Amino acid sequence: MKVIIDQIEHEVDGKPTILEVASKVGVEIPHFCYHPGLSISGNCRMCLVEAGTPKMGPNGVELDADGKPVILWMPKPTTACSTQMSEGMQVKTHKTSKVVEEAQKGVLEFILINHPLDCPICDQAGECPLQENTFQYGPEGSRFEFEKNSKPKRVELGPNVMFDAERCINCTRCVRFSEEVAKAPQLTVINRGDRNYIATFPGMELDNPYSMNVIDICPVGALTSKHFRFKARVWEMSETDSICTGCSAGCNVKVWVKNNEVLRVTPRENPTVNQWWMCDQGRLGFTELNENRVSGPSFKGQAITWEEAAAKLSDLTGSVPAEEIAVIVSPFATLEDNFAVISHFKAAGVTSFVRFDHTAGSDDHLLIKADKSPNQAALTLLEKKAGGFLTGKALASAITSGKLRVLVSVQENPFGGELTSDHRSALKAVISFSTNLNETTSSADLVLPAATHAETLGTFINAKGILQKVRPAKILKHQNRSLMRETGLSRWDKHAWKYDKWAQPTHVTDAKPVWEILSGEEYKSAEQVFSRLAKELPALNSVSWSEIGTGGIQLEPASKPETVKP
Amino acid sequence: MFSFTEENLRLIEAEKKKYPTVESAVMPVLWIAQQQNGNWLSEEAIQAVAGVLDLSPAHVIGVASFYTMYNKQPVGKYHLQVCSNISCSLNGAKKIIHHLEKKLNLTLGETTPDGLYTFSEVECLGSCGTAPAMQVNDEYIENLTTEKVDELLKELGK
Numbered sequence: 059m060k061v062i063i064d065q066i067e068h069e070v071d072g073k074p075t076i077l078e079v080a081s082k083v084g085v086e087i088p089h090f091c092y093h094p095g096l097s098i099s100g101n102c103r104m105c106l107v108e109a110g111t112p113k114m115g116p117n118g119v120e121l122d123a124d125g126k127p128v129i130l131w132m133p134k135p136t137t138a139c140s141t142q143m144s145e146g147m148q149v150k151t152h153k154t155s156k157v158v159e160e161a162q163k164g165v166l167e168f169i170l171i172n173h174p175l176d177c178p179i180c181d182q183a184g185e186c187p188l189q190e191n192t193f194q195y196g197p198e199g200s201r202f203e204f205e206k207n208s209k210p211k212r213v214e215l216g217p218n219v220m221f222d223a224e225r226c227i228n229c230t231r232c233v234r235f236s237e238e239v240a241k242a243p244q245l246t247v248i249n250r251g252d253r254n255y256i257a258t259f260p261g262m263e264l265d266n267p268y269s270m271n272v273i274d275i276c277p278v279g280a281l282t283s284k285h286f287r288f289k290a291r292v293w294e295m296s297e298t299d300s301i302c303t304g305c306s307a308g309c310n311v312k313v314w315v316k317n318n319e320v321l322r323v324t325p326r327e328n329p330t331v332n333q334w335w336m337c338d339q340g341r342l343g344f345t346e347l348n349e350n351r352v353s354g355p356s357f358k359g360q361a362i363t364w365e366e367a368a369a370k371l372s373d374l375t376g377s378v379p380a381e382e383i384a385v386i387v388s389p390f391a392t393l394e395d396n397f398a399v400i401s402h403f404k405a406a407g408v409t410s411f412v413r414f415d416h417t418a419g420s421d422d423h424l425l426i427k428a429d430k431s432p433n434q435a436a437l438t439l440l441e442k443k444a445g446g447f448l449t450g451k452a453l454a455s456a457i458t459s460g461k462l463r464v465l466v467s468v469q470e471n472p473f474g475g476e477l478t479s480d481h482r483s484a485l486k487a488v489i490s491f492s493t494n495l496n497e498t499t500s501s502a503d504l505v506l507p508a509a510t511h512a513e514t515l516g517t518f519i520n521a522k523g524i525l526q527k528v529r530p531a532k533i534l535k536h537q538n539r540s541l542m543r544e545t546g547l548s549r550w551d552k553h554a555w556k557y558d559k560w561a562q563p564t565h566v567t568d569a570k571p572v573w574e575i576l577s578g579e580e581y582k583s584a585e586q587v588f589s590r591l592a593k594e595l596p597a598l599n600s601v602s603w604s605e606i607g608t609g610g611i612q613l614e615p616a617s618k619p620e621t622v623k624p
Numbered sequence: 625m626f627s628f629t630e631e632n633l634r635l636i637e638a639e640k641k642k643y644p645t646v647e648s649a650v651m652p653v654l655w656i657a658q659q660q661n662g663n664w665l666s667e668e669a670i671q672a673v674a675g676v677l678d679l680s681p682a683h684v685i686g687v688a689s690f691y692t693m694y695n696k697q698p699v700g701k702y703h704l705q706v707c708s709n710i711s712c713s714l715n716g717a718k719k720i721i722h723h724l725e726k727k728l729n730l731t732l733g734e735t736t737p738d739g740l741y742t743f744s745e746v747e748c749l750g751s752c753g754t755a756p757a758m759q760v761n762d763e764y765i766e767n768l769t770t771e772k773v774d775e776l777l778k779e780l781g782k
Contacts (some may be wrong), residue, residue, distance in 0.1 A: 244680065
């Protein structure tokens, strides 16, 4: 059907609302309570527009003297979010209607009556729809001369969410999210009129596994993250489009970094993967990117250089026949890393490749997957090349029986569960490529620091078979140039010069992506590794690096690979 | 711990049948709970309502807190609700309120220590023709004068 917005005709299908059509054709209509992932509430009144439908006579649409349809305008502005479009409907937004412009000013003046206007100390400032809409559509000032009402502040709604009732504009996005998406109706609006605010039932908490999404969808600073409060202003951080590696869902995220430290992770919209949401566990898993890191290679606890480390690696793996070496590949590392590991050790004659299972619990109704490792699907693609994978159990018994004497662990922690100290003493040498300090790094002979997913570029394949990229959000000590190009930069990073104190990055780790450690001069970038592996793996033959983009691409469902037992 | 009586559970089932969704039955069921619980809604009573209707307690407290006639605090045996809307005010509701305040030694919204009276100010009782008016529990006392109030208190205090 044909509809007209601001005198421009658009062709639309189905029964969309005015707001849906407007956002699709690029007409901005300000709003607070509307969210594409939630039911329509229509309570904030910010999206008011004028709307009218053609007058129907006995012979169809009535025309005026100029031959244009006569429009019956609604007597008052209407909410764009809750009004469905119909054939020939005409809409005037603030761009063409004085009435709408005035209405928006009025709505904002009312919303701001009891809003504390504490933007200078508010975490939301800089990414606040209320701030932005007030700047663009709001009145010049307020005519409200009385004391603003006072409401509860610093309310701990749950383990992760802090609430400030004075900032709240009662859009009920959080209430609807809890009910409709998280399926945990823990929030409600209590009391009435200007005294109302969001609350849980007394003695109960907002503690569902998706509770922190309410922070993202809150259009003001009423709901803030307990972990991120007062850590940084939004504009001080760089944001890098990446994916979450907390489980095999592969939710799209933005990684927010200040001074080379990850401060928060927020979901990024991707309709085929995670829509607008992510779970709290994935969101809070970033501490391991900053803390407890392996920095610089070491041999038996002594720091060594990267050249010495490379020599030690070939010494240790050359000290026994290749059949006695086991290599643990990692579903936490990128496809490129695993490909490089398997190629490298396969060329040396190694036949025992091990893959651990990280399944725990079961899939839930929304995003959380039972498989807690992000890249098992990539290992499945590499299974044929590796000649099949041993399980953790098979590895343990092969070590006990003395068949395997050197263990290479890539971004895994075998001594944190699968293997014991008895196994350690049965092994001649242990080599660990690791991002973080753990039981394996403390008992390994050679420790090679690996870049985390927030410092490397590479691909992951999620449970649905969608190939997606992680991008470097933090820099490393010896930054590979191909990574540097992709690293997200904040305004501070871009405009700083070397004498600015705040431009000196801290938390810089001396680590490298595993493919870079192993390949020597063979590959210059992750892209090169990828183009090599795309040629070798049939499932990726038609995939090009640039095509993956920020949204990922769905791979053809792979045929079940044959498992080869060594 | 609050739990509905057998008879009230039957009443609740009847209420539920009247509406297409259970959400619609929240208000009558809250009313039943309030009557059973001595004219106020404790947190347990609200949870019991949520329980019988299979709704979240948060949703039910949202409804209960919206309406002032659901008492979220315990009230006295007699809940004196004096109307102070325009017709009653024009006919001397403020005088009645001050008189009651002095007589009962209470400010608005309080309950006497013996638990006999709770005294509150309410919006229009719809009794403008017989203003000033007051509601004692579910009964209307109309055309109030200070003498009439004294008489009433004497009666109730027996």
